[in-house]
Amino acid sequence: MKVAVTVWEDRISPVFDASRRLLVVSIEKGCIVDRSVVIFNPERPSNLVKTLAELGAPVLICGAVSRVPATVIAAGGIVLIPFIAGKVERVLGAYAKGEPLTPTFVMPGCLRTAPETGNPVH
Template identity: 55%
Template sequence: MKVALTVWENRISPVFDTAKMLLLAEIKDKKVISKRHEPFDPELFSRLVNRLTELDITVLICGAISKVPANIIEASRIKLIPFISGKADDVLECYAQGIQIIPAFLMPGCDRKHRRHSIKK
């Protein structure tokens, strides 16, 4: 499985709409087997979706995200897990191991009732 996380330094970027860097990772047998960074322009989210599709990314983990890019990402059949915060490596390791990242890494002020319907498993 291949996942992408929006990052700022070593943390999940708090807002997708201003993020400029992706952490791309491949997970196999509950372990992260490769990861690398790739820059992107959040204002060109349709181009981002095309790039994620080219890379076979199936999951995008990010902080807060506006409705329009969220809808475009979801329409492309990429699973969107928004409103996540914390150290990117911690989030990635937990996700790889199958450990629920919600509520542990849910952004402050967000609760399960206010999450988008798209992040239900």
């Protein structure tokens, strides 16, 4: 399985709309086995969807993202995991092992709990 993550230095990029670098990793049996960096233009989310499809990366983990790119990405069939913060290696390590990214890696102030279910809501 391949997963893409917006990156800024060694962290998840805090704002998708200002990101330019995408780390694409291959995960096998809970371990990261391959990685590559792709440069992209966040102002063209439909191009990003096409790139992710070509790379075989159906999942995108990112920080804060505006409604329009989020809608375009999700409509393009990409599983979007937004509002994630932290060091890239820790986030990807948890994801590779099948651990939930919420609430541990959720950006401060971006998670609340639904009173009727107790489940996280963005």
